[in-house]
Amino acid sequence: KTFKIAVxxxxxxxxxxxxxxxxxxxTFAAIKGNIQFEYTYFPWGCEYYLKTGNMMDVxxxxxxKGFDAILLGAVGDPSVADHVSLHGLLLKxxxxxxxxINLRPVKLLPGAPCPLKDKGPEDIDFVVIRENxxxxxxxxxxxxxxxxxxxxxxxxxxFTRKNTEKVMDYAFKVAQKRNKFNKVTNVTKSNALNYSMVxxxxxxxxxxxxxxxxxxxxxxxxxVSMYFLQRPESFDVLVASNLFGDIITDLGAALxxxxxxxxxxxxxxxxxxxxxxxxVHGSAPDxxxxxxANPIAMVWTVKMMLDFxxxxxxxAAIIEAITQVLLEGxxxxxxxxxxxxxxxxxDAICEKLKxx
Amino acid sequence: KTFKIAVxxxxxxxxxxxxxxxxxxxTFAAIKGNIQFEYTYFPWGCEYYLKTGNMMDVxxxxxxKGFDAILLGAVGDPSVADHVSLHGLLLKxxxxxxxxINLRPVKLLPGAPCPLKDKGPEDIDFVVIRENxxxxxxxxxxxxxxxxxxxxxxxxxxFTRKNTEKVMDYAFKVAQKRNKFNKVTNVTKSNALNYSMVxxxxxxxxxxxxxxxxxxxxxxxxxVSMYFLQRPESFDVLVASNLFGDIITDLGAALxxxxxxxxxxxxxxxxxxxxxxxxVHGSAPDxxxxxxANPIAMVWTVKMMLDFxxxxxxxAAIIEAITQVLLEGxxxxxxxxxxxxxxxxxDAICEKLKxx
Ligand SMILES: CC(C)[C@H](C(=O)O)[C@@H](O)C(=O)O
Ligand SMILES: CC(C)[C@H](C(=O)O)[C@@H](O)C(=O)O
Numbered sequence: 001k002t003f004k005i006a007v008x009x010x011x012x013x014x015x016x017x018x019x020x021x022x023x024x025x026x027t028f029a030a031i032k033g034n035i036q037f038e039y040t041y042f043p044w045g046c047e048y049y050l051k052t053g054n055m056m057d058v059x060x061x062x063x064x065k066g067f068d069a070i071l072l073g074a075v076g077d078p079s080v081a082d083h084v085s086l087h088g089l090l091l092k093x094x095x096x097x098x099x100x101i102n103l104r105p106v107k108l109l110p111g112a113p114c115p116l117k118d119k120g121p122e123d124i125d126f127v128v129i130r131e132n133x134x135x136x137x138x139x140x141x142x143x144x145x146x147x148x149x150x151x152x153x154x155x156x157x158x159f160t161r162k163n164t165e166k167v168m169d170y171a172f173k174v175a176q177k178r179n180k181f182n183k184v185t186n187v188t189k190s191n192a193l194n195y196s197m198v199x200x201x202x203x204x205x206x207x208x209x210x211x212x213x214x215x216x217x218x219x220x221x222x223x224v225s226m227y228f229l230q231r232p233e234s235f236d237v238l239v240a241s242n243l244f245g246d247i248i249t250d251l252g253a254a255l256x257x258x259x260x261x262x263x264x265x266x267x268x269x270x271x272x273x274x275x276x277x278x279x280v281h282g283s284a285p286d287x288x289x290x291x292x293a294n295p296i297a298m299v300w301t302v303k304m305m306l307d308f309x310x311x312x313x314x315x316a317a318i319i320e321a322i323t324q325v326l327l328e329g330x331x332x333x334x335x336x337x338x339x340x341x342x343x344x345x346x347d348a349i350c351e352k353l354k355x356x
Numbered sequence: 357k358t359f360k361i362a363v364x365x366x367x368x369x370x371x372x373x374x375x376x377x378x379x380x381x382x383t384f385a386a387i388k389g390n391i392q393f394e395y396t397y398f399p400w401g402c403e404y405y406l407k408t409g410n411m412m413d414v415x416x417x418x419x420x421k422g423f424d425a426i427l428l429g430a431v432g433d434p435s436v437a438d439h440v441s442l443h444g445l446l447l448k449x450x451x452x453x454x455x456x457i458n459l460r461p462v463k464l465l466p467g468a469p470c471p472l473k474d475k476g477p478e479d480i481d482f483v484v485i486r487e488n489x490x491x492x493x494x495x496x497x498x499x500x501x502x503x504x505x506x507x508x509x510x511x512x513x514x515f516t517r518k519n520t521e522k523v524m525d526y527a528f529k530v531a532q533k534r535n536k537f538n539k540v541t542n543v544t545k546s547n548a549l550n551y552s553m554v555x556x557x558x559x560x561x562x563x564x565x566x567x568x569x570x571x572x573x574x575x576x577x578x579x580v581s582m583y584f585l586q587r588p589e590s591f592d593v594l595v596a597s598n599l600f601g602d603i604i605t606d607l608g609a610a611l612x613x614x615x616x617x618x619x620x621x622x623x624x625x626x627x628x629x630x631x632x633x634x635x636v637h638g639s640a641p642d643x644x645x646x647x648x649a650n651p652i653a654m655v656w657t658v659k660m661m662l663d664f665x666x667x668x669x670x671x672a673a674i675i676e677a678i679t680q681v682l683l684e685g686x687x688x689x690x691x692x693x694x695x696x697x698x699x700x701x702x703d704a705i706c707e708k709l710k711x712x
Binding site (some may be wrong): 076082083086087091114115116117118136137139140141142143148149150151152153154155156157158159160161162189190191192193194195196197198199200221222223225226229230242243246247248249250251253254255258259 | 471492505511512515586598604605
């Protein structure tokens with residue numbers, strides 16, 4: 001079977017890490033024999049914006065519809081305001097394609113550096129299910145009386161029952177599948193956000209009732225952040241709003257060795273539209289073109305893409321290959337105190353993969 | 357001089373820790389000789405709510421106006437919904453008394469347990485200035501079409517120029533006074549929150565222009581959370597919205613040894629109304645009445661109250677006394693792997709204080 005992949009390398013280190021992701025995809029396909037990938041590259045991003053005034057082709061969303069999945073490198077450049085570049089590409093695709101789930105594994109691999117004193121790979125292994133198309137990121141609001149003393153800014157978070165139910169339902173399904181505690185942690189802030197999060201908790205309770213075999217806990221986002229440092233081993237699956245998910249997954253990234261390890265999938269579960277896969281890291285313009293970027297997050301990201309596209313195929317070998325490279329310690333980028341180039345890490349992972 | 361203090365022990369462990377705070381206040385006053393405290397206790401909280409239907413007296417706000425400061429223990433009990441108890445007391449006082457600054461020191465004391473591998477007391481020493489009366493906590497919003505498929509919840513964050521300016525201005529003033537980097541970190545999320553945080557960044561830039569000698573950096577809240585784990589030593593003063601400040605200060609609490617060490621002041625700088633001082637921890641109903649609560653956060657909190665009331669008085673001896681107790685290791689509560697009772701820790705701190 002041939003999968004049509006739209007590749008948007010984007011800005012900064014996007015190009016460099018994307019090349020390694022593609023390399024691993026092709027290696028995986030060659031090993032399996034019965035699948036292949038057909039890539040179409042789109043030169044969208046901040047450079048494109050500076051030339052055309054748009055972050056992507058005006059028909060971009062239409063064009064992307066024909067693909068099985070989207071692989072995104074990174075978006076952002078100092079020459080374009082962040083909210084312009086991100087709303088014009090990353091957040092636009094998430095919302096237009098109703099990629100309502102942002103799936104983010106937090107797992108410390110053996111050999112990856114953890115900043116916590118008494119925690120190891122056996123302690124840090126959970127998954128965050130982040131709502132991905134509405135909530136705090138709905139983009140509703142305004143600024144009035146600009147530059148006058150009475151100036152105000154308002155930003156409205158919008159949560160719909162339908163979407164919230166689907167996100168929570170997915171969290172419980174993931175908890176069923178994972179072989180850990182079969183537990184879902186509801187990340188809330190209903191003690192202060194008296195409408196949105198009170199509603200959020202209500203839907204959580206309703207959906208939980210459909211899964212009596214899954215245990216639950218509800219914690220405020222401030223407490224969850226603290227518990228990530230104090231007892232990360234207690235988490236299995238967490239479900240969080242768009243903003244809270246954003247914050248706790250960066251924290252999760254720190255626990256698993258930094259943004260060099262954080263992968264994500266933006267999923268439309270019904271496959272009405274293509275899903276999008278991207279490493280959590282940004283475009284890191286300061287190291288652009290230097291071959292210093294750690295491609296592991298991108299490699300992990302293509303593993304997630306494979307899981308989504310192939311469903312029943314076993315892709316664990318990719319994580320195993322990354323782990324072998326980490327433990328060997330020879331092909332590591334500077335963030336891991338190595339001196340290997342981005343493409344050397346990609347090559348090393350492919351070599352290990354072939355040997356598995 | 358006599359200071360009139362309104363004491364609201366509140367719920368759970370509130371009583372136990374408040375008693376230790378008062379003990380330290382009295383010890384401090386006895387040492388100084390020229391100041392004293394007059395306490396008036398208010399039995400407000402969840403028990404009061406269950407009896408009267410209100411978290412505080414209906415004239416409570418009027419009554420509190422006559423005091424120099426408010427000392428609060430903790431609020432919250434499983435028998436009352438959190439958003440009811442908190443909006444009825446804690447958040448109400450913050451907003452009614454326009455305590456627009458929430459000041460939270462994050463400092464790892466020698467002898468306190470830090471969860472980070474390679475960081476010590478010299479690395480963890482910064483201050484968070486949190487906006488405290490509006491923003492995400494404005495309480496504006498609603499839930500419509502309840503329990504129907506089209507149900508939605510909205511929650512609107514409201515930021516005013518006047519208040520935002522004052523909060524940021526205070527952050528720069530604190531950075532001037534502190535002897536560290538003379539640096540303010542702006543905690544934002546303007547890449548996604550396209551009105552509120554874009555506005556927030558604009559005001560930050562305006563105020564920064566008044567303090568050319570103070571250096572600045574602007575980071576998104578997700579990145580800041582990560583940096584707290586990766587390079588806490590790089591922070592001096594941070595300024596954050598109500599919600600972001602809430603999250604990062606719990607994270608800060610974890611860095612400094614847990615909620616047993618996190619103190620806060622809710623300040624009305626102009627002293628139009630009394631300011632309120634409270635430990636960051638909650639009511640911890642599970643250990644209520646057991647004498648297990650760590651009173652250090654409360655003791656640190658009264659130190660902050662003294663700083664606010666006395667201005668030019670040197671209160672560093674209180675932190676020194678806490679540090680001595682920590683280093684001695686004899687009078688510590690179970691969260692610090694000790695077996696001392698709450699009041700024994702308070703006694704030990706007072707003893708040390710007298711010896712300084
Ligand atoms: C770049 C930014 C808008 C984005 C987000 O907040 O969603 C990023 O931080 C992420 O986590 O994917
Ligand atoms: C209890 C809660 C409403 C409160 C807050 O979010 O402000 C608390 O977490 C705090 O940090 O003081």
